[in-house]
Amino acid sequence: MCGLLGYLTANGTTDQAVEAVDAAMHCLRHRGPDEHGTWHDDDLVFGFNRLSIIDIEHSHQPLRWGPADQPDRYALTFNGEIYNYLELRAELAESHGAQFHTEGDSEAIVAAFHYWGDAAVERLRGMFAFAIWDTVTRKLFIARDPFGIKPLFLATGPNGTVFGSEKKSLLELAPLVGLRTDLDPRAIEHYTVLQYVPEPETLHLDIRRLESGSYAHLSPGEPPKIDRYFTPTFRIKPFAEGQAEARYAEIAAALEDSVAKHMRADVTVGSFLSGGIDSTAIAALAMRHNPKLITFTTGFEREGYSEVDVAAESAELIGARHIVKVVGPEEFANSIPEIVWYLDDPVADPALVPLYFVAKEARKHVKVVLSGEGADELFGGYTIYREPLSLRPFERLSPGLRRAAARLSDRIPEGRRGKSLLNRGSMSLEERYYGNARSFNDAQLRAVLRDFRPEWTHQDVTAPIYAQSEGWDPVARMQHLDLFTWLRGDILVKADKMTMANSLELRVPFLDPEVFAVAERIPLEQKITKDTTKYALRRALDGIVPAHVLNRAKLGFPVPLRHWLKGPELFDWAQQQIADSQTDHLLDKAAIKGMLDDHRAGVSDHSRRLWTLLVFMVWHGIFVENRIVPTIQEPVYPVSL
Template sequence: MCGLLAFVRAPAGTANPDPAAGAADISAAVARATHLMRHRGPDEPGGSWAGEHVVFGFNRLSFIDIAHSHQPMQWGPPEAPARYELVFNGEIYNYLELREQLAAEHGAVFATDGDGEAIVAGYHHWGTDVLTRLRGMFAFAIWDNATGELFCARDPFGIKPLFMATGPGGTVVGSEKKCLLDLAEQVGFDTSDTGLDLRALQHYTVLQYVPEPETLHRGVRRLESGCYARIRPGGTPEVTRYFTPRFNAVPITRDTEQARYDEITAVLEDSVAKHMRADVTVGAFLSGGIDSTAIAALAIRHNPKLITFTTGFEREGFSEVDVAVASAEAIGARHVTKVVSPEEFVGALPEIVWYLDDPVADPALVPLYFIAREARKHVKVVLSGEGADELFGGYTIYREPLSLRPFDYLPAPVRRSMGKVSKPLPEGMRGKSLLHRGSLTLEERYYGNARSFSDEQLRAVLRGFSPDWTHTDVTAPLYAESAGWDPVARMQHIDLLTWLRGDILVKADKMTMANSLELRVPFLDPEVFAVASRLPVSAKITRTTTKYALRRALEPIVPAHVLNRAKLGFPVPIRHWLRTGVLVEWAYATVDATGAGHLVDVAAVRTMLDEHRTGTADHSRRLWTVLIFMLWYAIFIERSVVPTISEPHYPVQI
């Protein structure tokens, strides 16, 4: 887990005004920008390497082969030992098996005992096929001195981030967007208000996250999950997708039912075992739900002294602390709890948004930040349960096709008429929502796991609202890929490529890396996905439960009080806090001070705050979305808010 930066300079004779004279300046600028993400790698900060057309910057957070696997890393075959340079963020959990295979089949020789060399050697001998052999989370860049080309790639699910920006001065790729923004002058793109991507802003306001490959700056894009890019000096990145998640259901019979459950158990046991590989202490997050409890229960088999961590709030009914404590006791783990006060919550927001790079309007990222900070006092790596819902069918909304199935038998004109009938019905009236959603196709009604604003609500708040920029910009291509699948699999496909990589994994990476803590997600493993992708609908959702097959498979592993609990995660009392106390004061102050009035109707937002505070309406979700954007704008565009970022430190020796 680290932070990488690679600048491919435009060569002489291109739009770059003076590439030869600027080489030293580029190296200094890369060093300065690399320092902005020092939290990602305080063990060995400021690593660098420069070639004729490329400069690397790197910060290392070390876990495997701590004494030797330094980066930037050089590797090559015996006939050209200095051919490649690597910077790599992540972990390859099957690196031992890959190294053994490369040595046996190709005579590959390694100078370290780490996982980085397995990537480069695999790329040399297998080409891009190496990406489908890696079990792990990764974003990396390899410079090939023989071809003069930079090869970059991201893991299949998007666990690790990689941003890209191209301009007259060249192309820069990096783990954090703020580093690219710091290099905007050298690259040649606009970071001011005029450089904002207004379509991405509209997508964010509706979805609560900025969908890939967008960012809120037009000059910066993200390399999408499951993609690689080739970059030559003076050229633009050539992006290729190497992985698309596909669900191919295989029916379960009475004779094969138990074997399928056993298969799930076995692949999870194997994934957790490989995710436990490290030369440092590994702990686990424990929210009280089935996913994190299962991971912790499997992890403790490999580390009997496992420490688990959870967080809660100073308000009854908004905490899973008691359940998590009971779960930790049941599996025999030592447990640590962090309770977050409203004052701590508000005080940390500027720093949290700075770490995010782009706004994410999910309040759960705040407790995640605090529990990561607490965990870092005890361990250097934690396991967590992200991805189980998308792979095994864990969201309650996935049961919606069951309740709407009768509408499938109605002619389209009749369904549309029922939708029109629902419009004049009073809000909250029983049956109104059912009639409305039943009148829509799946493509029309399902955006993914989050939707803050309807078009009517958005028009009232967002200046420059365009009806041409809709959620279908994001979802239509994904629905096209899943044509012919069952409705639940199509919803899972949407969430894997939107909500999971746009919200869940962004907050997981950013909030743990903010505290120099590595988070590993054993559910998001290619072998686990292969098993989950073959499950039929009946093994995922029923009228009374979700993740049916996973729950059956985990019966011998997780405590009984967790097995059938409803999903809660780390619930945050935003609705209550935006009606009373310090969060209300912060919200009004943020609205009153914002310089984003040309983008957001400040009067409309203030009215929403008034209505929410008095209990006239519940605007908490929409308010949080707008408030986080206003704070982001103040930090990254207006620069009227300057977060206090503490230097990474280790409270204890780990």
């Protein structure tokens, strides 16, 4: 797990670029505090910060490798982990006579690319963003893992192409590359609606992300040629009579194998534990490989209930040593500028703040953690996935009756029972389901955005994705949409950014090709029932997960944001952000102040919308105004982990 940065020139000279890349690597220091290195030739500069996990004494990067007759032909920078690297190395040695000089996973990537070409990415079981430079053909190959676990930003200007693990490092090189630093107004609108910036956009016009499941070929002086190698497809296979138990066993076996491979490391591996079924399953399976496993959770004490108690009970039942970090409102507010700096682009998910703190606590004890991200998207875990069941009666209505239902909904006052059901039932799935986050409707958006464009909608993002799933059942279509939107735009961004902010590697065993291979075949009735979600997964984990967790609703790391924005915890902080922010040309600050006052008075719950706008204001203060300068500590950690 590391931070990479590269610059491919357009004019065949790297004289000035070496020093510039080396300096910009400091923006990535937190991603790899163990080692720093650069490599260059006439066309390309690689920079690398390493977090040593496997083959600590060797596997230095940028890494050189080549076949016996062309040693050092390739140069590699690689962020991530390849969990089947041992199997790949053995196969490459046996089939092609490949020779390796380290014990790590990096050489397996380059050797696979040499012998298998582009198809090598389809053989990699892991999380990755990497770049391979062929010194013979003078071509660059970059790739990103199937689900988008690891980030890779990309920008091309008149002087070349720059790519890296974090956008802030590309901004450092903008003058060298000839990049504009203008903001993208459409991306701002998408962020405001969705609470994250959807791939491949960023808030800067000239900088984009290489999408999940994609690779690109680059040559000096030419734009990248991007191709997609993986599209998650739900190929449903109904359960035959008497087959259910075998299918549940298949799910359990795939997950157990994934966890076993995700435990491969030469450092200590721990596990996050929220108390829900996903993280508890991962921790319970990890205990089979490390009986001294340490689990970590975070939360906020609230009257009458604390989610940390559920996680502690789970840890006790599986036999793990458990550590709890409780976050207070002052600590929460003070951390926001630093957290937003690490994010690169704003993400308006308040759960990333406790995630940041639990990662900071975990890094005192371990260097790698496992977590349960991806289970909901693969196995049907979000409550919203049950909506098609409740809306089935509307499917039998004619288009005219649906339009009548919409008109009736418009006449029902806000907050009255039945209004939302009629409204959503009158719409098609493509119209009503944006993914797991929707912060503003059009009327609310028009009230706060100075440059509201009705032609820029969520369907810019969702329509191409829905087109791929035509004819699938509605839940599979929702899962497919979330894999391309909410998962890689919110869930995986906050997981990567908040853990790497603390030089901690996070691994996600659910997001494994072999686990997806069993999940994609699960039929609708084995995912969603009238009583529960993730039905097949729950059955598969019976006997692995403690009974008190098996049928518990999803917990995560909930934040009492609604309450804090009403009281002294965050109200004054929010007022100050609105007053100080120099975003008047983008946002109607008077309208936002009115939202804050209405929220405090209990007129409406504006907490998520306010948080979306406040996070953007902090981001703008850091990356545009230079008004906010977060205090970023130089990462120093124990070497014995």
